[in-house]
Amino acid sequence: xxxxxxxxxxxxNALGVGLDATMRGLRENRSGLRFCDYxxxxxxxxxxxxxGVEQAPIEGALARYDCRNNRxxxxxxxxxxxxxxVAAAAGRYGADRIALILGTSTxxxxxxxxxxxxxxxxxxxxxxxxxxxxxQDHHSLAAFVQGYLGLRGPAATVxxxxxxxxxxxxxxxxxxxxxxxxxxxxxxxxxLCLLTLYGFNSLELIAGTPCCPNDAARSGISIGExxxxxxxxxxxxxxxxxxxxxxxxxxSADAYHMSAPHPEGLGAELAMRRALEMAGLAxxxxxxxxxxxxxxxxxxxxxxxxxxxxxxxxxRSSSTKGATGHTLGAAGILEIAICCLAxxxxxxxxxxxxxxxxPAFRCRVxxxxxxxxxxxxxxxxxxxxxxxCSILLGRPQ
Amino acid sequence: xxxARIAGIxxxxxxxxxWPTARRVLSGAADYAPGDIVPPVPDGLSPRERRRTSxxxxxxxxxxxxxxxxxxEDAVRLPTVFGWAHGDGVIVQRLLETLATPERFVSPTDFHxxxxxxxxxxWAIASGSHEPCSSIAAAMDTYPASLLKALAEVHCAGRRVxxxxxxxxxxEPLYSACPTGAPLALxxxxxxxxxxxxxARIRADYRADGGNVTKPATAALRPLxxxxxxxxxxxxxxxxxxxxxxxxxMAIPYGPEGRLHVTVAPC
Numbered sequence: 208x209x210x211x212x213x214x215x216x217x218x219x220n221a222l223g224v225g226l227d228a229t230m231r232g233l234r235e236n237r238s239g240l241r242f243c244d245y246x247x248x249x250x251x252x253x254x255x256x257x258x259g260v261e262q263a264p265i266e267g268a269l270a271r272y273d274c275r276n277n278r279x280x281x282x283x284x285x286x287x288x289x290x291x292x293v294a295a296a297a298g299r300y301g302a303d304r305i306a307l308i309l310g311t312s313t314x315x316x317x318x319x320x321x322x323x324x325x326x327x328x329x330x331x332x333x334x335x336x337x338x339x340x341x342x343q344d345h346h347s348l349a350a351f352v353q354g355y356l357g358l359r360g361p362a363a364t365v366x367x368x369x370x371x372x373x374x375x376x377x378x379x380x381x382x383x384x385x386x387x388x389x390x391x392x393x394x395x396x397x398x399l400c401l402l403t404l405y406g407f408n409s410l411e412l413i414a415g416t417p418c419c420p421n422d423a424a425r426s427g428i429s430i431g432e433x434x435x436x437x438x439x440x441x442x443x444x445x446x447x448x449x450x451x452x453x454x455x456x457x458x459s460a461d462a463y464h465m466s467a468p469h470p471e472g473l474g475a476e477l478a479m480r481r482a483l484e485m486a487g488l489a490x491x492x493x494x495x496x497x498x499x500x501x502x503x504x505x506x507x508x509x510x511x512x513x514x515x516x517x518x519x520x521x522x523r524s525s526s527t528k529g530a531t532g533h534t535l536g537a538a539g540i541l542e543i544a545i546c547c548l549a550x551x552x553x554x555x556x557x558x559x560x561x562x563x564x565x566p567a568f569r570c571r572v573x574x575x576x577x578x579x580x581x582x583x584x585x586x587x588x589x590x591x592x593x594x595x596c597s598i599l600l601g602r603p604q
Numbered sequence: 605x606x607x608a609r610i611a612g613i614x615x616x617x618x619x620x621x622x623w624p625t626a627r628r629v630l631s632g633a634a635d636y637a638p639g640d641i642v643p644p645v646p647d648g649l650s651p652r653e654r655r656r657t658s659x660x661x662x663x664x665x666x667x668x669x670x671x672x673x674x675x676x677e678d679a680v681r682l683p684t685v686f687g688w689a690h691g692d693g694v695i696v697q698r699l700l701e702t703l704a705t706p707e708r709f710v711s712p713t714d715f716h717x718x719x720x721x722x723x724x725x726x727w728a729i730a731s732g733s734h735e736p737c738s739s740i741a742a743a744m745d746t747y748p749a750s751l752l753k754a755l756a757e758v759h760c761a762g763r764r765v766x767x768x769x770x771x772x773x774x775x776e777p778l779y780s781a782c783p784t785g786a787p788l789a790l791x792x793x794x795x796x797x798x799x800x801x802x803x804a805r806i807r808a809d810y811r812a813d814g815g816n817v818t819k820p821a822t823a824a825l826r827p828l829x830x831x832x833x834x835x836x837x838x839x840x841x842x843x844x845x846x847x848x849x850x851x852x853x854m855a856i857p858y859g860p861e862g863r864l865h866v867t868v869a870p871c
Binding site for chain 1: 605606656684689690691696699700701703704708709710711712715716717718719720721722724725726728729731732733734735736737738739740741742743745746748749750752753755756757759760776777778780781782809810811812858859860861862864
């Protein structure tokens with residue numbers, strides 16, 4: 208593929224609002240996880256909850272879109288000068304030449320949960336103030352962001368569970384390559400809701416302690432929430448300095464099971480190999496992998512083995528989900544942002560909460576963040592339904 | 605602008621049980637006579653997985669399988685782009701009802717079947733395909749959004765791509781919050797433009813020109829076109845079914861002012 212640049216980037220996650228707060232958290236090896244205090248969820252688990260969401264409603268012309276998920280999106284649009292960068296790009300290309308491709312798994316489903324808790328006792332009807340299309344609908348996030356940014360290009364939502372906001376980079380690259388648009392806003396948001404907390408609990412995938420991916424004693428995931436965006440442009444057309452280059456993507460399907468990964472990591476391996484092939488890079492060119500690393504027994508083991516088959520023993524890898532929680536459909540954009548920070552500022556993000564690496568693992572995983580040159584970084588995002596995506600990034604030139 | 609060819613078509617819905625029957629309805633040779641439908645149990649799944657597939661998933665997989673047969677293709681080789689606005693809405697509603705009970709005993713099977721990419725997940729398991737697969741939503745614009753993604757993938761990867769569009773209605777009370785009319789699924793195998801043969805040539809471009817949109821010529825299908833996002837494909841399928849000698853151009857609404865301009869031409 209012809210390289211694209213990420214010319215603007217933003218993030219909101221449990222470590223804080225914006226790239227600087229996130230980088231500080233990573234450098235301090237801080238975990239943003241806390242004991243579950245979300246609504247009336249009665250689960251013995253830890254969550255990566257973002258502070259200040261309750262005080263940041265959506266007001267004005269887009270007020271009907273007000274819900275937790277779109278509030279996270281609004282926080283990320285206001286962070287890191289992102290909305291201003293998009294406005295400048297719209298001035299250069301035209302608002303109709305910028306596509307919008309966002310990922311989410313549950314969008315504003317929380318509003319549906321609230322509506323079903325308040326059904327009319329006689330008729331079972333949902334409350335009149337429930338706005339399905341502007342909240343629960345999967346596309347509510349993209350419709351809100353399109354209105355907020357004033358974009359007029361093609362808009363779409365990718366919803367492939369936990370790979371959603373990684374796959375948006377592939378879709379945007381394809382639209383730009385086909386000449387349908389000149390630039391694209393990509394990213395996504397997923398917010399805490401009862402469905403994911405109780406759903407992962409029903410699958411016995413929730414840890415009772417703050418999650419510790421890649422640890423010998425890991426016992427499951429901690430659910431988090433996040434939103435983030437990137438502006439993708441052709442390398443030769445971008446006006447200012449870039450955060451990073453998008454060099455390749457690899458997508459695959461496990462074709463194995465709806466909620467369990469392929470036992471040999473076949474899909475994960477294919478995704479990583481395809482990303483390398485598209486970028487024209489050798490395994491030795493990659494200095495850091497931000498692993499999907501959920502903290503579940505099976506995911507981490509299968510992923511470690513797949514990384515070792517592609518990159519050999521001792522590959523530098525870490526999961527940052529001990530810091531942020533597993534942000535599900537927003538994991539891709541959050542962890543791609545972390546890869547960009549690692550390349551730009553020269554550090555290898557630590558694997559927060561790691562005490563003893565699983566002795567069977569072949570990757571080199573360190574608990575603490577360390578200084579280090581990262582020329583190329585790979586992000587892995589794998590989702591239910593066996594949907595895998597690897598994104599290969601390079602330092603800006 | 606992206607060019608491609610249509611190599612195979614599949615269709616499943618009330619009164620439209622397969623593409624040959626639908627072609628007669630869409631070309632005006634037969635009347636549209638909707639009734640209850642029972643989508644077939646999909647091939648290629650284990651007995652337990654077959655039991656776990658719902659009406660919505662079976663509907664989608666029926667159209668997908670017909671399109672692949674029609675194109676004389678092997679599904680294992682095809683990347684898949686799946687467009688539906690609401691996922692499996694019956695399962696989503698059942699989970700919302702469960703979460704409103706004091707115990708909140710969520711069924712683990714319901715939970716993993718509630719992901720938007722449930723249909724493409726079962727399709728990959730049934731076909732054994734490890735190729736890229738995606739699940740796209742864009743509310744009422746899901747058909748043009750997912751078709752554009754599929755065409756862009758044909759263009760970039762230079763290979764055949766399976767595009768599926770499906771929508772099955774919610775139960776009440778969510779149906780009142782989001783009415784989608786009758787169920788409908790359709791699928792097309794899209795090929796690069798330089799491939800020989802096929803059913804029709806297709807050309808697509810996006811413009812935010814706010815121009816007139818093309819509605820179905822088949823009057824009986826207009827209500828479905830208004831409600832069901834997958835039914836936004838009907839004008840395109842009519843152009844194929846009517847096999848005009850000259851190219852037909854249509855505008856599919858895509859966003860407040862956006863239009864996907866599609867030209868369908870004979871091969």
